[in-house]
Amino acid sequence: MDLNELNLISLAKEGDSNSIKQLIDMHSGIYVSTCKKYTNNTKSTGTLKDYIDSSKDYVIYNSAKTYNPDMGSKFSTWLSNQTRYFCLNCINITHFVFFKF
Numbered sequence: 001m002d003l004n005e006l007n008l009i010s011l012a013k014e015g016d017s018n019s020i021k022q023l024i025d026m027h028s029g030i031y032v033s034t035c036k037k038y039t040n041n042t043k044s045t046g047t048l049k050d051y052i053d054s055s056k057d058y059v060i061y062n063s064a065k066t067y068n069p070d071m072g073s074k075f076s077t078w079l080s081n082q083t084r085y086f087c088l089n090c091i092n093i094t095h096f097v098f099f100k101f
Contacts, residue, residue: 005023008022008023008026008064009069012061012064023061027076030083034080034084038091048090059079059083062082
């Protein structure tokens with residue numbers, strides 16, 4: 001992993017807004033491409049897709065806060081998995097709300 005990226009993650013965990021913005025700029029593509037796999041293949045409403053799209057900064061920031069490089073995975077892998085879980089949870093909640101009642 002790039003030491004600069006590790007440094008950005010460390011600073012983001014401390015709340016440094018510039019580091020958070022740089023991480024968001026660097027990894028937005030991973031978030032968007034992962035989300036497309038889940039929002040394009042579902043019968044999700046526009047509202048769900050809008051919510052997932054608007055949550056990009058939060059998911060990237062939260063992924064940086066919870067990332068542990070000692071676990072042996074790259075940050076991009078961690079972010080991709082966190083994005084996948086986020087999308088699946090949104091879809092499951094939407095299906096529960098609209099189809100269970």
